[in-house]
Amino acid sequence: MQPIVERARAKINLTLRVLGRRPDGYHLLESLIAFADVGDDVTFLPGEPASVSMSGPYVGALTGPNLIDTTLERLATTDPTLRLGSVEVAKSLPIAAGIGGGSADAAAVLRAVRRLNPESHIDWRAIAASLGADVPVCLADRTSFVWGVGEHIEPATGLPRLDAVLVCPLAAAPLEKTRSVFRQLAAPAASGSHAPQALPQFVDARALVDYMRSVGNDLSVPAREVLPSSALAETALAASPDCIYVSLSGAGPTTFGIFADALHAHAAAEHLRRQHPDWWIVSTTLGD
DSSP states (O other): OOOEEEEEEEEEEEEEEEEEEOTTSOEEEEEEEEEEEEEEEEEEEETSOSOEEEESTTGGGOOSSOHHHHHHHHHHHHOTTSOOEEEEEEOOSOTTSSSOHHHHHHHHHHHHHHHHOTTOOOOHHHHHHHHOTTHHHHHHTSOEEEEETTTEEEEOTTOOOEEEEEEEOSOOOOHHHHHHHHHHHOOOBOOOOOOOOOOOOOSSHHHHHHHHHHHOBTTHHHHHHHOHHHHHHHHHHHTSTTEEEEEEOTTSSOEEEEESSHHHHHHHHHHHHHHOTTSEEEEEEEOO
16 A cells, blocks of 8 residues: 655744633643644555654654654554554654644644545544644644634634744753743633634735734743743844744744745845754745
């Protein structure tokens, strides 16, 4: 049987509001999420013994249990009749960077297994939610408005695409540091979430950027304290000519800058690489 190849695209939080903290420790969020045209390549080999192999410049930073192993185990437990296989990941995204790389990889495996088992009645979104807050939107793999703890997803259709530069100082943020970013915010107690107001219509990319600027990312300020490298990346991007907006993705340390067009984004990325050769810097497009 032929391999199934899925692209695990980088997830970018265009906006992020933290509305409160539940008694179980999870935070209630609202976030407009888009995906970049850069990501990991996930190859699923049907019928092979279940295993995971990874290659690429960032695999040395991987620690702890692999989410893809957990995904394969969860699927086998949920439905022992599923046709499964082995997974090979060509890792192009940095680790623990706030762009959902591990979640996107797990979601790519779910999509591959779903393609291999079209007759299955598995609740794929429920499986995704059991694996992590970002996995359901990565499973959808399209621009979406997300709320709750990531379980509520509304496709955001017709949004303008954005030309952007992504910058990660390659100082991987351990899980404890990510938790510290949330703790610094001191979010109020909350017990439940309600559907947010509908997104406005955006006539062009500038209108979308104006909306992003008005909402922002609630984690930006605490991230600067916990992850100083994210502040350095933000400053470097903001100093780039023709950069019209800068913000943080997730809890960082990846920062993104929006540019008027792809030519200016590419030029800014080239300039930043010369200044910071040890950083991960890519020009990309955000959106469907």
